Amino acid sequence: MPDMTSLPPIAILGAGSMGGAILQGIIASGRDGGVTATNRTREKAAAFDGVAGVTSIALEERPDGNADALAGAKVVLVGVKPAMVPDLLREIGPSIRPGTIVVSLAAGVTIATFESILGTEVPVLRSMPNTPAVVGRAVTGLAAGSAVSDEDRALVRSVFETCGAVVDLPESQIDALSTISGSGPAYVFLLIEALTEAARGKGFTDADARLMAEQTFIGAAALLDATGEDPAELRRRVTSPKGTTERAVAVLADAGLPALFAEATDAALARARELATGA
Numbered sequence: 712m713p714d715m716t717s718l719p720p721i722a723i724l725g726a727g728s729m730g731g732a733i734l735q736g737i738i739a740s741g742r743d744g745g746v747t748a749t750n751r752t753r754e755k756a757a758a759f760d761g762v763a764g765v766t767s768i769a770l771e772e773r774p775d776g777n778a779d780a781l782a783g784a785k786v787v788l789v790g791v792k793p794a795m796v797p798d799l800l801r802e803i804g805p806s807i808r809p810g811t812i813v814v815s816l817a818a819g820v821t822i823a824t825f826e827s828i829l830g831t832e833v834p835v836l837r838s839m840p841n842t843p844a845v846v847g848r849a850v851t852g853l854a855a856g857s858a859v860s861d862e863d864r865a866l867v868r869s870v871f872e873t874c875g876a877v878v879d880l881p882e883s884q885i886d887a888l889s890t891i892s893g894s895g896p897a898y899v900f901l902l903i904e905a906l907t908e909a910a911r912g913k914g915f916t917d918a919d920a921r922l923m924a925e926q927t928f929i930g931a932a933a934l935l936d937a938t939g940e941d942p943a944e945l946r947r948r949v950t951s952p953k954g955t956t957e958r959a960v961a962v963l964a965d966a967g968l969p970a971l972f973a974e975a976t977d978a979a980l981a982r983a984r985e986l987a988t989g990a
């Protein structure tokens with residue numbers, strides 16, 4: 712039986728692409744115990760106006776909104792851009808009550824940076840979710856700082872489990888995970904865009920090109936999900952010996968696709984290390 716116990720009250724400071732995706736995942740799970748979301752502008756806050764269980768605050772209307780959001784929250788998700796994290800932590804530090812758990816969504820920013828501003832007694836975790844949280848299919852990496860108890864960690868894990876799968880890992884591996892699953896949806900969408908472009912190039916209408924490319928990705932992912940088979944075996948079943956797919960796959964293999972992904976993820980990792988220094 713799925714766990715339907717209510718989550719504690721949660722604050723999401725910065726409910727944009729990622730914080731907003733988690734918010735939607737939590738609400739869709741039906742397990743929310745009340746979520747307060749803040750954004751700078753009214754335009755962004757409006758996305759969650761009227762959503763049951765959500766209090767959506769625009770800081771341009773309510774400048775103390777972040778502190779207000781913290782008032783009743785047990786878990787605080789920090790969802791602003793990495794460069795904005797230190798200023799936000801300095802702002803909210805005085806409002807953090809004993810027992811409040813702070814969880815970063817930010818790429819690169821270390822637990823040590825959080826602790827240097829909030830104090831080492833505040834429980835801090837780093838998470839690295841991805842946007843399929845919206846549909847409950849996220850992968851979230853979770854790393855805990857030294858002030859985090861087993862109970863805190865289990866609670867935060869249960870928050871992210873409403874949005875999909877959770878991988879516990881040491882902080883030293885979270886940037887590497889980010890290059891795979893954090894950024895990964897973008898790689899998949901890029902591949903879909905490229906296949907759509909190839910279809911347009913073969914004379915298909917925009918609508919047909921999109922349908923062919925998008926439904927092929929969705930169908931292939933659903934097949935993988937439903938069968939649990941090795942992707943290499945599923946690929947083999949499409950690739951008839953001396954057939955057409957074999958020729959196409961040979962072109963992609965000759966282009967060094969695995970090496971390209973290794974290079975791309977290395978570049979993402981290097982950027983995460985820059986972000987850690989505030990660059």
Ligand SMILES: NC(=O)C1=CN([C@@H]2O[C@H](COP(=O)(O)OP(=O)(O)OC[C@H]3O[C@@H](n4cnc5c(N)ncnc54)[C@H](OP(=O)(O)O)[C@@H]3O)[C@@H](O)[C@H]2O)C=CC1
Pocket residue numbers: 724725726727728729730731749750751752753755756770777790791792793795799816817818839840841842893894
């Ligand atoms: N996008 C993704 O797929 C992923 C992102 N992340 C991380 O999530 C974080 C947010 O990224 P993303 O969601 O893409 O960025 P967005 O710009 O979409 O979201 C950031 C949000 O923060 C709001 N904001 C700005 N300043 C404040 C403030 N002082 N207090 C409260 N809210 C504020 C912004 O509101 P407004 O627009 O009104 O200014 C905006 O809605 C980053 O640290 C990123 O590394 C992690 C994993 C995946």
Ligand SMILES: O=C(O)[C@@H]1CCC=N1
Pocket residue numbers: 818889893894
């Ligand atoms: O691009 C970024 O920096 C964030 C982290 C992973 C996905 N988006």
